[in-house]
Amino acid sequence: MDTATPQTPDLSDQTHNVDGVLLRECWYYALPSHALKRRSTVHRTLLGDAVLLGRDADGKAFALRDTCPHRGTLLSKGAFDGREVQCPYHGWRFRTDGQCTAIPSQLADQKPQAQDIRALAYRLVERDGNIWIYMGARKEGLPPVPSVPNVGVRFQLHESVIFDCNIDIAVSGLMDPAHGAFVHRSALWRAADSIHEKQKAFSPLPEDEGLGWRMDRHPASKNSKAYRLFLGGAPETEISYRIPATRIEHAQTKKYNYCGLTACTPITAERTEVHHVMYWDVPGASIMRPIVRVLTKRFLDQDRRAVMAMQDGLAFNPPTMLIQDADTQTRWYFRLKRELLAAQAEGRVPRNPLMPVMLRWRS
Numbered sequence: 001m002d003t004a005t006p007q008t009p010d011l012s013d014q015t016h017n018v019d020g021v022l023l024r025e026c027w028y029y030a031l032p033s034h035a036l037k038r039r040s041t042v043h044r045t046l047l048g049d050a051v052l053l054g055r056d057a058d059g060k061a062f063a064l065r066d067t068c069p070h071r072g073t074l075l076s077k078g079a080f081d082g083r084e085v086q087c088p089y090h091g092w093r094f095r096t097d098g099q100c101t102a103i104p105s106q107l108a109d110q111k112p113q114a115q116d117i118r119a120l121a122y123r124l125v126e127r128d129g130n131i132w133i134y135m136g137a138r139k140e141g142l143p144p145v146p147s148v149p150n151v152g153v154r155f156q157l158h159e160s161v162i163f164d165c166n167i168d169i170a171v172s173g174l175m176d177p178a179h180g181a182f183v184h185r186s187a188l189w190r191a192a193d194s195i196h197e198k199q200k201a202f203s204p205l206p207e208d209e210g211l212g213w214r215m216d217r218h219p220a221s222k223n224s225k226a227y228r229l230f231l232g233g234a235p236e237t238e239i240s241y242r243i244p245a246t247r248i249e250h251a252q253t254k255k256y257n258y259c260g261l262t263a264c265t266p267i268t269a270e271r272t273e274v275h276h277v278m279y280w281d282v283p284g285a286s287i288m289r290p291i292v293r294v295l296t297k298r299f300l301d302q303d304r305r306a307v308m309a310m311q312d313g314l315a316f317n318p319p320t321m322l323i324q325d326a327d328t329q330t331r332w333y334f335r336l337k338r339e340l341l342a343a344q345a346e347g348r349v350p351r352n353p354l355m356p357v358m359l360r361w362r363s
């Protein structure tokens with residue numbers, strides 16, 4: 001574990017820049033609650049699976065595999081009356097828990113009958129204005145669902161951008177502390193000449209919060225002007241990262257709170273949706289939403305262009321390296337990924353191998 005901080009590249013990890021594996025048995029951000037209207041369904045491709053997401057007549061969200069068990073037709077192209085989904089091809093009907101309730105073409109003495117058929121149902125949790133989906137088969141011992149700190153903040157906005165790359169590349173921006181001054185040049189956010197030495201304490205997340213780490217609470221960087229303007233003072237921030245791809249930032253002044261949640265969801269192995277959700281409790285600041293939305297979009301697009309340039313370079317299969325300490329969190333990401341895969345293969349609970357450590361870099 002990184003108890004010392006040698007200044008040489010850690011070459012042992014250089015082959016782990018990208019492993020490309022899509023983790024299963026994990027919660028992923030599916031969509032913001034407001035995107036799912038009552039009595040309606042939408043299609044999403046998540047980790048290469050066709051998924052129908054819906055909200056029933058009582059307002060409860062659900063998710064089914066979006067391919068009909070009969071001949072594979074997309075159920076989301078059919079009808080939904082708020083109780084049952086009907087396949088558009090031969091009219092088989094399914095409850096929101098996946099149970100088939102009607103096979104119109106079957107005679108009473110023929111097999112199968114409706115009760116013999118189920119469409120696969122996914123677990124969903126709706127929390128903090130977000131819908132999380134469990135992409136896995138396990139029924140119990142599920143990892144915790146990510147949630148924003150319980151500090152009275154309200155959901156303000158959601159933006160998402162699609163990155164045409166694997167999640168391993170898309171997540172880079174979530175844990176890379178050294179690209180800000182180069183990728184996110186902006187008068188409001190960072191000045192390119194503001195790079196200075198930083199030292200931050202990190203610790204593993206407690207088990208009940210999932211597999212990950214946190215940058216412990218600390219005074220916000222001198223160069224994050226946006227926070228000061230917005231929260232009206234010098235905030236303290238804490239940032240947590242949990243596998244597979246959720247980063248939660250909490251900034252707090254004596255009066256106000258801001259929370260930002262960023263989550264990456266693989267569409268396929270080559271496409272990833274990056275979601276960013278913002279919460280705050282600054283009174284009257286909802287008028288800021290349109291401008292914050294524009295800035296957020298620009299910010300996400302800056303990350304998108306940066307990682308696309310990395311992907312284009314990696315296509316040449318170059319040797320790469322992960323340096324100390326600026327790339328340490330990227331190493332942790334792959335390390336925790338490997339631990340999760342090993343735990344799944346061995347049928348055990350994953351163990352967080354990280355230890356508290358101080359990291360130093362310039363940014």
Ligand code: FES
Pocket residue numbers: 068069070071072073087088089090091092
């Ligand atoms: S394909 Fe869905 S009912 Fe036949």
Ligand SMILES: [Fe+2]
Pocket residue numbers: 173174179180183184303
């Ligand atoms: Fe970034």
